[in-house]
Amino acid sequence: MTMSEYPRFMDVDVDKDITGRITPRDGPVTVRNPHIESLPEDVLYHLDLSDKANDLPAMFGDVKFVCFGGSPNRMKKFAEFMVNEIKYKIPAGLQLMNISHGSDRYVLYKVGPVLSVSHGMGIPSLSIVFHEVLKLLYHANCTDVKMFRLGTSGGLGLEPGTVVITDAAVDGLLRPYMEVATLGMVLQHPAFLDKELCEEILEIANQNEGYNSVIGKTMCTYDFYEGQARLDGAFCDFTAEDKMAFLKRIHDRGVKNIEMESLCFAAMAHRAAVKSAIICCTIVDRLKSDQITATHDTLEEWQMRPQKIIAQYIRKQMGLD
Structure with missing residues (x-):
């Protein structure tokens, strides 16, 4: 059997631009696995x-x-x-x-x-x-269906408490795709997000006057310490000067925040052609510190910011606002 024999599968009904980028769309949720039905x-x-x-x-x-x-x-x-x-x-x-x-x-x-x-x-x-x-x-x-990742992150050059809406997810080498070892091969899955959805969410977020919200690039790493250039892990093979040079370099290249899930979320949502967005609140400015020093109550309030924004978006979509 070929993929074309499965009309609900994305390789048949998906739209792509000239670069091969999949266009997120409404309609039935699809999978890209012809074995599921058997x-x-x-x-x-x-x-x-x-x-x-x-x-x-x-x-x-x-x-x-x-x-x-x-x-x-x-x-x-x-x-x-x-x-x-x-x-x-x-x-x-x-x-x-x-x-x-x-x-x-x-x-x-x-x-x-x-x-x-x-x-x-x-x-x-x-x-x-x-x-x-x-x-x-x-x-x-x-x-x-629309999908959202709501979370916290380390910011770069942003006041803690800033909400970052991701317009592009990149790995630790600033590559915009997730690599997956499959059957002895390394496959690269692009990590794109829905630009229009991001802009809709930013418009809602900007109505909250108590804090700043921005759209920007998010770097996703495979660990919390060395991969994020931290000096406070159990292992560290670089100097404080190396760390700052790296963080400033990625900041200059548009990275607004660092976390550990955005690359996978964006890549999988892109493969599924599901409209999706990532909204994270920064809880530390990594250009100033590795340690999170905010109080528990402050962290709780910051963690609620992405949730309140998405709640407002959902209410709007449901006609409740």
């Missing part, structure tokens, strides 16, 4: 769901917004926050629950058309849950 059962192991054991269209068919964040507790709080933001009425006698409670890997909460999902820390953890959430949406016959 599986007797597609077990979404890390979400504790299955296309046979669960009625995924009934459970998730109305999903329009998927919000990812690193911490299980943070995404539980986000789900609780969204209950009030979109005036969602939980049926009498029930309560908001972690749908993936049978697995201890991730949490998954549903608030009307909104999914709140934890992705853990780093590319490998995000990659696993993104695969399974995308397949969940596919099996549920979802359409017109």
Whole structure:
């Protein structure tokens, strides 16, 4: 069989520009795996769901917004926050629950058309849950879905508390693609995001007068310490001068912030042609310090900034504002 025999697969209905860049679009959520339909059962192991054991269209068919964040507790709080933001009425006698409670890997909460999902820390953890959430949406016959990563990051030349909306994700060598070793080959998957969606979110973010919001490039690394040029890890093979020269160089090349998931999120959303955006609040200016010194209450308030922006976007899309 060839990919052309699978009309729901992206290689058939996807639009590309002259550079080969996939155009994100509305419509049915698709996958790029011709083997899925031949599986007797597609077990979404890390979400504790299955296309046979669960009625995924009934459970998730109305999903329009998927919000990812690193911490299980943070995404539980986000789900609780969204209950009030979109005036969602939980049926009498029930309560908001972690749908993936049978697995201890991730949490998954549903608030009307909104999914709140934890992705853990780093590319490998995000990659696993993104695969399974995308397949969940596919099996549920979802359409017109938008995906968001909400989180924190280290800033470069920005006041802590600044919100960065990513317009391009790059790796530690400033390359705009994610490399994946597949069958002994290194495949490069471009990490592009939806420009129009980013600009929509910036417009909403700029309505918040208490802090600054910017669009910029995000560098994604494979670890928290050496990959991010920190001096405070257990290992360090460079000087303070080396560190500052590197951070200033990438800042001069447009990098606004550094984190550990954006490259994977952007690359996988691009392959799926799903409209997506990354919104992170900076919690330290790496040109000044490696250590995070803000108080717990301040960090909590900063972490809520991307969530409030996306809540406002979702309300607008739902016609609630």
